[in-house]
Structure formats: structure tokens, C-alpha cells
Amino acid sequence: MQTKIASYTSKITELLPNSKVIKLIGYTKGNTDYQKAKSPVGSWKNSDSLNEEQISGWIDQDGWIGVRIPKGRFLVDVDDTQEGELLKELLEGENIHHHAIKTPNGFQFIFKGEDKKTIEQGQYQKYVNRLGIAQDTRAAEKGYIVFPTETTKGRYVLTQSMGELDEVPHYLYKVWNGQKTPSPMSYPYDGSGSRDGDFYDLSRRLLTCGVSKKDALESLQLAYKYFVPYKEDFPLSTIKEKVESAFKKVKEGKDESTNEIADFETHVNDTSDKKVIPKPFKVGANATLFEEKEDKDGNLITKLVSRKTPYITKEFHNVERPQVLYEIEWREQNRTVKEVVPASTIAIRKELLELSDKGFSVNDNNVKKIITYFDQYLLINTIDQHYAVERLGHIKDTFIHPAITKDVEIMAIDHGEKQLLEGFKVAGTGDTWKKEVFERVKQQPKAVFFILSSFASVITKDLRLQPFVVDLSGTTSQGKTTTLKAAGSVWGNESLISEWNATKVSIERKAAYLNSFPLLLDDTRKADERILKDVIYQFSGGRSKGRGSLKGSQREYTWNNILLSTGEVSLNEYAKNQGGAAARIIPLIDEPLKKDHENIIQLHEAMESNYGAIGIDFLKVWLENKKDLITEYHNFRKFYVDKAKGNEVLNRLAGYYAAVHFTGSILKDKMNFDIDLKAIAGLFDDIANENKSTDKPMQFLEEILTDLDSSRQDIYYDYLPQVHKAIYKKGQLYLIPAYLSRFLGVEEKATRREWLKRGLTVGKQEKNSYVDYKPLKHKGKTYRVIPVNMDIVKELGFDFEEVSGNDFLN
Structure with missing residues (x-):
């Protein structure tokens, strides 16, 4: 084993002396993606170089190693096996000292990189050199390569120069961007084909891009010598003729076919x-x-x-x-x-x-x-x-935060995105935020839960949760906006907060740009009520609405975060006829902060000078420990599922609520937060008791009974009503299916099924299943009706017994 380790370190030293060795993902943990395998593990630029034991251990796990190009070295990478073999023959034939590595897709050539002209070449991708071959480069201390090991199939050290390396020869200097304008050459030319036209085109492009006639001629003569096996009717003198002809036309600045000044010439x-x-x-x-x-x-x-x-x-x-x-x-x-x-x-x-x-x-x-x-x-x-991202948070296998991401440029194309990006500022420290901001709200469970939700937003993807909403509602001047600002101060300043006065598209764009960070929206009063329920559904789906374009479909945006909302009326009320909405919203109702004017003023002052740092601290803790911590989350989820007691909506909310409670436990155990987690757990019971919209089937039943109670003339007692909604006979209330269909709309089938399952309606067995309806004879006619459980009716405080005239007189 020691011999194997030493062979890697010594080989690296021979080829790339004084270089830094880093971990690459390779095929660890079942990865089979070749491109991903070449990616570094973590931030490689600031990590220490691997030692011999670490290299061996990582290779034993099917990992790969990368080697950063050191000072004094320069690497040329040709991602075409055939062209790489031709270039290898040229370098050997011209006695250019170099090292060569065979890769699965081509060849890598290592040269000395001390000359000023070599250093000025820099690092680039897919540029065409003077031979007409597309190549990439790795400059000193700017790039790394996958180093051949026993785990890199198809990658090995091909040749190693015994003498001192040569500088990069001038015919390998870059000329133009091959991604914009591909090379005209089709090597090797083993037939007559397009040799004449291609060599003329290459001559003209080299001269056009500032290559001297002497260097262009030398480069093309080398290409002729090594890359043109079929030279019949194509003598070496032809190359000089092509260069002279191209030089004349370029100098004149005229196009051969039109004899007019060529727009594309680029002297x-x-x-x-x-x-x-x-x-x-x-x-x-x-x-x-x-x-x-x-x-x-x-x-x-x-x-x-x-x-x-x-x-x-x-x-x-x-x-x-x-x-x-x-x-x-x-x-x-x-x-x-x-x-x-x-x-x-x-x-x-x-x-x-x-x-x-x-x-x-x-x-x-x-x-x-x-x-x-x-x-x-x-x-x-x-x-x-540069590499770039157009949004924040989880991007493939990394996490993008404006203050800590260094190797990737973060784009912000429009003004809304720029405002959000500028909001991720840092003032104060994590400790000062805890002492001056959190200390002033820690005794208020609803405010604490709201702030914990801001932290939790960045871990929902790792917990495999869909986006959800935490809604803080209540009458004016109860501290809702202040609490929202406190939640926003976890990640930055007030620029992160938007108002509900927005279109569905703009909310989608902001959610997608923030991606993992919380979307903070203040004051539902300012929103169009028709938009609110659509936003709830759209947001919790984590994907923007599909839209067409002239060429097909527009790109759909995605996100995986938490929406923190405030308003005087609960979001559940805006979507009360939409049963699924309640399973997407954690409602916090009334007074998040006690009316302590002095404390509120001090809290605002504290938030002006303390924001952003605590979020970074939490993010670092999570990223370092998430593999061990995620298993603990499932214990929290089980706890809340048990508390839901079979309620379908509360079961859905249990996973979301558990994520926030779980986040609080991390802050308490790992970051020494003073949090009353029992009070957080108690809020779940308050949600179940205070807000019936979390039990949508029961809410629908109560709304129907209320409607019937206020329109007794529509209940069939002794005389058939004009609008027939229900029948009351011998102390039993029966609902008419047509009425339920009108009242419940698209929620009818799901609601009736849930009523029957929970015993809110009285079913009967029919063949091998239970149904919620039965035939009822009343006043000489038979009706299909749905009997309601009268114990539930009484429990809800309704009595549909009609008082006769004699009873009233008595």
C-alpha cells in the first residue's frame, strides 16, 4: 500500500512539481455521471493539499484526485482523440519536450510555462490554435486536471519527457473563439477533398486575427507535414501560395467573391x-x-x-x-x-x-x-x-449564498432580482444578533416560530419537503410586520422583504430566484384577492405555471423554500373553499409580539445594525452536519403525525411543522440559542383548536349547517320548498346531493369520502363497499339523501327541530 501511495505522489511531483492535490467526486457513493465525477469536493481553492494517506484512502473509495497546475507549468487539452494523436506526432517529430496524458476524450500536453508569452495565453476553453485545432488550457494556479489513478478508466500518463520541458510552441497559441466560429479544418486529409479551400480559409483567418505572415506560413506547413497524409496534387509549395493569396486579400480588405470590403475582417x-x-x-x-x-x-x-x-x-x-x-x-x-x-x-x-x-x-x-x-x-x-448561476440556494450539488460563494458569479438580470441580491448584506455578528434581536422576541412563541421558519427554509430541500407557507395574521398594530423584518434579518436587510401587491408572475420569479431562501411578503390587504389562492397552490407546487411561446413552451421556474406571509386576514380565509390550501399553510393567528412599545423600538434599532450574519452561521453548521442531523428530523415528524390523530390536513402540516421545530433544536443544540421548544410544540395544538380551516372537511360541514340554519325555508319539513337543500324527518337531517354538489364544487367527492371515513355522515354497506347515501320516503316521494351524524350536529351547536305553533303557545 505504501508503494502505491508513493507512486502517485512521486509521479505528480515529476509531472507537476509543487502542485496542490485535491479531492474530486469520482465514482464515490454510487455516482455514475462522468461530468460530476470531475467536480471537486467542496471549495478546493482554500483547502489543504492531500497527503499520501489521504490520497490512498480517497482512491480506495472510488474517488478521483485533481492536481492544480503549479507555477512554471502550462497545459494544453485537446478533446478529440484523432486530432490529439496527430498533435502528439507533430510534437515528437519536432522534438518539443513535453509530458502527455491520455484522457477518455483526447490528450493533455504539459509544457513549461515561465515565458511571458506563455503566461499571457491564460486559461480558456475551445479556442482554435494556429494549426486550426480546437483546444482548452489550464493556466498556473487557475485550473486543475483529473490526475490518472487506478480509478480513472481510460486516463493514464502516456509519455514523460526525460529532459527539461519546452515552452508552449507558438503554433499552439490561441487565435479565435472556436465556440463562436469553428475551425475550417477537417484533419487528417487522407483524400483530395477540401484541402485547398480549407487551408486558404485557415490562412485568411490567421492573418485576419493578427498572426504574422511568417508564423502563419510556418504553422500551416507543419499542419501540411503531419496532418495531410494524402499529398497527391497538393505539393508543399501550395501552402505558400495559399498564404500569399490570403495575405493579399486581407491586406486589400476585400472579399474574393464580391470584390467588396468584407464586413467580417477583423484587423x-x-x-x-x-x-x-x-x-x-x-x-x-x-x-x-x-x-x-x-x-x-x-x-x-x-x-x-x-x-x-x-x-x-x-x-x-x-x-x-x-x-x-x-x-x-x-x-x-x-x-x-x-x-x-x-x-x-x-x-x-x-x-x-x-x-x-x-x-x-x-x-x-x-x-x-x-x-x-x-x-x-x-x-x-x-x-x-466564469461559471455563473441565475439564482440562489441549492444549485445541483452546491449551495449558493452571495456572501460566501466565491467561485461562481451570481447573476441578477432584472431590477427585482438585483434588489433581492443586494438584500443579502451582513452587519454585526451572529452573537450580536442573538443578544440584541432574538433576545427581545424569545418569550413570544409565535414570533419565534416565524423566525425559525426563516432558518428552516434553507433545509427543506434536504428534508425532501415541498414548499409551504407560514402565515402570520391578526388585526393591525400587533407586530406582524416587525416580526417579518426580524425573520428577514436572519439573511439580510429590509430589501429582502416584498409586498403582496404583486402579480403572480413576479411572485413566481422572486420565489425561483431565492430558490432556497425564504420569500417574505407583507400585508395581504394589498393583494388582489383573486390572486391569493392561486399563489398558494402555485407556490406550494414549487414550479411556475407552464406558458407557451411562439417557439413552443417557455422555461418553467422551480423553487424549494418557505413563504413567510403577514396580513390582517388569514390566507386560509381567502382560500376557504379550496380544501387543499389548508394543507399548505401553517397559520399563526393574533399578536406575535406583546404590546411593549419600548421593546419594539429597541428591536427595530437592533435590526438596523444586526442582520445576515446569523444565517451564514446556521448555514455553515447545517452544511457541515446535515448527514448526521437529517435522521433526527424523522423523529420530530413522527411526533407531530401522532399529534395529528389521523386528521388528513394536520398529517400534511406535521411534516412542515416538524421541519421548523427541528430547526429550532439545531439552533439550540449546535448554536446555543435560548429557545423554549415546548412552547413551539404547544403551538401545534393551538393551530388544531383555534383554526378549523386546518380540518377542512369539518369546516365544510359547519359551513353547510350554518347555511341551512340561516335558510330554514330551504329544508323540507312538511311542505316542499322552492329551493330544496335538505330534508328533516324524525330528528334526522338529510342532505340533498345536488345541494352538496353546488356548495362544494370540485371538492365534493373528496369531502364526502372524508366525511364517511370519519363518521360525519352515516353510511351503509352496498355490495363490498360503504356508501354515504340511501333512499328516503318523505311525503309520498322517494329521495336519495345523505344522512348526517346528529351527534356531530349537536356538538357543533345546531338544532334543526321545527317548533310548531302549539308548542310556541305552550
């Missing part, structure tokens, strides 16, 4: 801060963008294109889905404006024109030329590439 014309401006564009005074061209008489004509010159400074690749975004910047008097836009924005006229709202100088007259400028700019500039 370097101006450079500023490593930003290369493509010809025929030029930056003028005050950062204006001009176009310079010669007229037919050879006179130089300069035309203004835009009052502001835009630069593309960053390229972002979305972690969740295949999407590219760019950061564009331009000067605006004494400041620099930066906007992140989808790649389509700089390529589609309509979308680019929308940047005029942001102050950019684009209009119907210049939009076409600016699109051309952007396309050429991308071709000749190396844009820094």
Missing part, C-alpha cells in the same frame, strides 16, 4: 487595457466608436457609429443549463456602466435595442453595425470565462 486597429478593437472600428475622443473606411478613390472616411464604445469584459456559463451570458461595459461621463445580458442580446436587433433603456447609445440606425462590432470583438479578444 487589429486599436488596443486599450488589453481590449482589442477590430478593424474597421476605432475608438475616438470621449470613448466614442467610429468606423474608418476608404472610398473608391482611396480617401479615408470616418463615420460615427455610437456615442459610447462597448466592451465585452466577461463571459459567463450557466451552471444549471446551457446558456452563455456576457458582461458589457461602457463609459458614462464619470462612471462605468456594467450590464450582464444573455448572448442573444448582442446578436438580435430587437434585444440589443432594449439596452437603450440602460443608457447605451444604440438605435435603429446603428444597431446592425454594433452587432457586427460585437461579433468581431469576440473573435479577436480573449474574454475571461
Whole structure:
């Protein structure tokens, strides 16, 4: 075993001396996804390098190891096996000292990386080199590779140079972005095919992108020597002819087929801060963008294109889905404006024109030329590439928090998202928040539960719970908004709080952007009542409404968090005729905070200088311990399921309520919070007793009895009523099915089934099942009716016995 360990460390030292060794996921814990296997375990940039024993232990678990490229080394990665083999032959034939690693998809070549020109190459993906081959690179201390071990099938050290490594040869320098403009070459050329046209195209592109004629000729001659097996009717002299022909056309700036100035030519014309401006564009005074061209008489004509010159400074690749975004910047008097836009924005006229709202100088007259400028700019500039996410919280196998996520850029495309992102600020510490904020509410169970729900939002996905709502309702001036602010201060400042005065779409977008963090909405009075019940259902489903587009279906947004709501009327009341709503809402009714004016003022002052830190502290505790803690959650859930006593709605709420109680136990045990967990448990009983909407079948029955009690003329006693709702005969109340259908609507079948199961109606056996109806003869006719359990009727305080005239006189 010691020999195996030593062989890895010594081999790493030989190939990449003084490098850092990190853990990669590999095929641990049953993973079979190759791309995921290459991902690091945790934050690798700040971790310590693995020692010999750790390497061995991780490999024994089917893990992989990664090695960061050290100073003095540079790596070129060709993700094409055939082209990699050709390049390997070229390097060996030209006696270029290098190390080579065979990968499942191609080859990796390690060179010395001390020369300034090598270092300036930087790290990039899918750029075309001077040979016309697409390649990736790993620059010193900026990237890592999967190092070959016994667990990396198809990956091994192919050759190792015995002498000192050479610097990267110039023909492997990057030229243009292959993701935007693929290489024209189709190596190897083992037939006549398109050799002539392809070599001309490569010559022209190299010269267009600023490669000297001498270097272009050398690169193409090497490609001819090693990559063209079939040389019949294609002598070496042809290569020089192609380069000379391309050089002439590029110098003239004319297209071969039309003899007109080619719009796509991109000669370097101006450079500023490593930003290369493509010809025929030029930056003028005050950062204006001009176009310079010669007229037919050879006179130089300069035309203004835009009052502001835009630069593309960053390229972002979305972690969740295949999407590219760019950061564009331009000067605006004494400041620099930066906007992140989808790649389509700089390529589609309509979308680019929308940047005029942001102050950019684009209009119907210049939009076409600016699109051309952007396309050429991308071709000749190396844009820094970054990974990006367009929302927060759980993203694949990591957790995104604005204050602690360093390796991934967090996007915020519109103003609403920017406001939320800016809300994740930190002031004070976790300890000061506990002492100055939580200390002032800890004796108020409803306020504590509401705040605990804010913490719990980030763990619901790990607990495999759907999104749900915690609703704080009551009359005005009872501390609801203050409690909501306290819940928001767990993660940041007041910018995290929105009002219910919003559209369903905007609420969906905010829920999706926050993703795992709580959605905080204040004051249901400001919402359209028709929206509220739809939002409850839509939110708890965790997915936005499917919508069509001209090309098919729009992308659906998802989320997995908790909605914290306040209002004077419970959300259950807005959706009282929707039985499923009650199973999605934990209702907290009346006075979350005692009316202590001085304490409330001090609480507000404390929240102004203490926010955000405690959420980060909790998140770190959870991420470090969640594997051990999750098993404890199921004990809390069982406890509340038992307390539900078979009530279907309370059974559903039990899982949600348990998550909040479970969160409180973590804060108490792991972070020394002073929380009265018994008081939190007691609130569950209050919810069951105080709010009948948590028992929707019973609520429906009570509403029906109330309706009948207020409209006795619709009950058939002795005379048939005009509107027939029920029959009362010999002390028994019978409901008419047609009335129930009108009253309950889509909830009818489910409600009647639940009534029968719980004995609220009196059933009878019919064949092998029970039904809730029976035939009843009354006043000479037979009716199908549903008998109600009269013990329940009396328990609810109703009496439908009619008082006769004689009884009244007596």
C-alpha cells in the first residue's frame, strides 16, 4: 500500500512539481455521471493539499484526485482523440519536450510555462490554435486536471519527457473563439477533398486575427507535414501560395467573391487595457466608436457609429443549463456602466435595442453595425470565462449564498432580482444578533416560530419537503410586520422583504430566484384577492405555471423554500373553499409580539445594525452536519403525525411543522440559542383548536349547517320548498346531493369520502363497499339523501327541530 501511495505522489511531483492535490467526486457513493465525477469536493481553492494517506484512502473509495497546475507549468487539452494523436506526432517529430496524458476524450500536453508569452495565453476553453485545432488550457494556479489513478478508466500518463520541458510552441497559441466560429479544418486529409479551400480559409483567418505572415506560413506547413497524409496534387509549395493569396486579400480588405470590403475582417486597429478593437472600428475622443473606411478613390472616411464604445469584459456559463451570458461595459461621463445580458442580446436587433433603456447609445440606425462590432470583438479578444448561476440556494450539488460563494458569479438580470441580491448584506455578528434581536422576541412563541421558519427554509430541500407557507395574521398594530423584518434579518436587510401587491408572475420569479431562501411578503390587504389562492397552490407546487411561446413552451421556474406571509386576514380565509390550501399553510393567528412599545423600538434599532450574519452561521453548521442531523428530523415528524390523530390536513402540516421545530433544536443544540421548544410544540395544538380551516372537511360541514340554519325555508319539513337543500324527518337531517354538489364544487367527492371515513355522515354497506347515501320516503316521494351524524350536529351547536305553533303557545 505504501508503494502505491508513493507512486502517485512521486509521479505528480515529476509531472507537476509543487502542485496542490485535491479531492474530486469520482465514482464515490454510487455516482455514475462522468461530468460530476470531475467536480471537486467542496471549495478546493482554500483547502489543504492531500497527503499520501489521504490520497490512498480517497482512491480506495472510488474517488478521483485533481492536481492544480503549479507555477512554471502550462497545459494544453485537446478533446478529440484523432486530432490529439496527430498533435502528439507533430510534437515528437519536432522534438518539443513535453509530458502527455491520455484522457477518455483526447490528450493533455504539459509544457513549461515561465515565458511571458506563455503566461499571457491564460486559461480558456475551445479556442482554435494556429494549426486550426480546437483546444482548452489550464493556466498556473487557475485550473486543475483529473490526475490518472487506478480509478480513472481510460486516463493514464502516456509519455514523460526525460529532459527539461519546452515552452508552449507558438503554433499552439490561441487565435479565435472556436465556440463562436469553428475551425475550417477537417484533419487528417487522407483524400483530395477540401484541402485547398480549407487551408486558404485557415490562412485568411490567421492573418485576419493578427498572426504574422511568417508564423502563419510556418504553422500551416507543419499542419501540411503531419496532418495531410494524402499529398497527391497538393505539393508543399501550395501552402505558400495559399498564404500569399490570403495575405493579399486581407491586406486589400476585400472579399474574393464580391470584390467588396468584407464586413467580417477583423484587423487589429486599436488596443486599450488589453481590449482589442477590430478593424474597421476605432475608438475616438470621449470613448466614442467610429468606423474608418476608404472610398473608391482611396480617401479615408470616418463615420460615427455610437456615442459610447462597448466592451465585452466577461463571459459567463450557466451552471444549471446551457446558456452563455456576457458582461458589457461602457463609459458614462464619470462612471462605468456594467450590464450582464444573455448572448442573444448582442446578436438580435430587437434585444440589443432594449439596452437603450440602460443608457447605451444604440438605435435603429446603428444597431446592425454594433452587432457586427460585437461579433468581431469576440473573435479577436480573449474574454475571461466564469461559471455563473441565475439564482440562489441549492444549485445541483452546491449551495449558493452571495456572501460566501466565491467561485461562481451570481447573476441578477432584472431590477427585482438585483434588489433581492443586494438584500443579502451582513452587519454585526451572529452573537450580536442573538443578544440584541432574538433576545427581545424569545418569550413570544409565535414570533419565534416565524423566525425559525426563516432558518428552516434553507433545509427543506434536504428534508425532501415541498414548499409551504407560514402565515402570520391578526388585526393591525400587533407586530406582524416587525416580526417579518426580524425573520428577514436572519439573511439580510429590509430589501429582502416584498409586498403582496404583486402579480403572480413576479411572485413566481422572486420565489425561483431565492430558490432556497425564504420569500417574505407583507400585508395581504394589498393583494388582489383573486390572486391569493392561486399563489398558494402555485407556490406550494414549487414550479411556475407552464406558458407557451411562439417557439413552443417557455422555461418553467422551480423553487424549494418557505413563504413567510403577514396580513390582517388569514390566507386560509381567502382560500376557504379550496380544501387543499389548508394543507399548505401553517397559520399563526393574533399578536406575535406583546404590546411593549419600548421593546419594539429597541428591536427595530437592533435590526438596523444586526442582520445576515446569523444565517451564514446556521448555514455553515447545517452544511457541515446535515448527514448526521437529517435522521433526527424523522423523529420530530413522527411526533407531530401522532399529534395529528389521523386528521388528513394536520398529517400534511406535521411534516412542515416538524421541519421548523427541528430547526429550532439545531439552533439550540449546535448554536446555543435560548429557545423554549415546548412552547413551539404547544403551538401545534393551538393551530388544531383555534383554526378549523386546518380540518377542512369539518369546516365544510359547519359551513353547510350554518347555511341551512340561516335558510330554514330551504329544508323540507312538511311542505316542499322552492329551493330544496335538505330534508328533516324524525330528528334526522338529510342532505340533498345536488345541494352538496353546488356548495362544494370540485371538492365534493373528496369531502364526502372524508366525511364517511370519519363518521360525519352515516353510511351503509352496498355490495363490498360503504356508501354515504340511501333512499328516503318523505311525503309520498322517494329521495336519495345523505344522512348526517346528529351527534356531530349537536356538538357543533345546531338544532334543526321545527317548533310548531302549539308548542310556541305552550
